[in-house]
Amino acid sequence: MHDNTLIPRPSTLDLSEFVTRFGDIYEHSPWVAKLTWERGLQAAQDTSAGLAEAMGRTLREASPERQLEVIRAHPDLAGKAAIAGDLTDDSTREQAGAGLDQCTPEEMARFERLNAAYKEKFGFPFVMAVKGSDRHAILAAFEARLENSQQEERRTAIEQINRIARLRLDDRATNR
Template sequence: MTPNPTPRPTLAALSALPRPDFATRLGDIFEHSPWIAERAWAARPFTSIEALHAAMVAVVDAASEAEQLGLICAHPELAGKEAAAGTLTSASTGEQKGAGLDQCSADEIQRLRQLNATYRERFGFPFVIAVKGLSRYQIMEAVEARLQHDRATEFRACLTQIGRIARFRLDAMLA
């Protein structure tokens, strides 16, 4: 007999939580960054997933550049050492697996790791992309294309992609 899964929270239930519980429950919507949920709590009550997501994205947008950089750096490299070691969050594991990154050939892993290293060397932070709906080939093409950008453009692109990841995670939790 399998145990009953944890019931999905409702927006009303989330909105009623005290700040620490709210931050704990939504802390990994933005990878390893419960401070975003903690600050978004003040915008309660949330009447839609869109409103909750917008409040959380507004927190990111209002954050200092150092906090934003910390958020970007909280994301693992795609098919990187965390994936190899099995230390990704469950959300990141599912997202990378869904994009087929767990099925890369040795040559593809080597190529992706080289692209990750080149990207990190150029910009000073990891490549971040919402992988849902993308193939591993599309992801590698995206890294190559984004390597042509300047740092400011890439910084903003990463934050935009992080917002997309967060929306997918909220949808999975609440929809």
């Protein structure tokens, strides 16, 4: 992972500028950026790694209810939103990068079955940082994680969401 400096430096931004620039790092959850800014930003948060750690801590320390809101804000992998073109730009790029836009009809049916079984068991969508992965590895992870307890899986989903956030911040730092 890169440790690139973000420009403009997050510690120099006011709340409004910070939320405008980083409010979308967590899918449909600008409160993570707002609360992170309110906790105070130092020069250590001016890198993608430093800001990812601060924002990740905000989410990890949030109430289970708020964590579930963030998890539920994520789209199904290879789900109806992807097919309909209703994903955020970041999610579209991430899913396409993992080849989820190239699934065979059989793989799509398997994703739909797994998405349904997972939601039935946990009450939220399966979330995975798919960058650098492929649909076969994702399907295997899906099946393995269906064995987790509710608490284990909420923790795993939050870890994966924080990985997604780190990757998104790395992209912003390198693609100025």
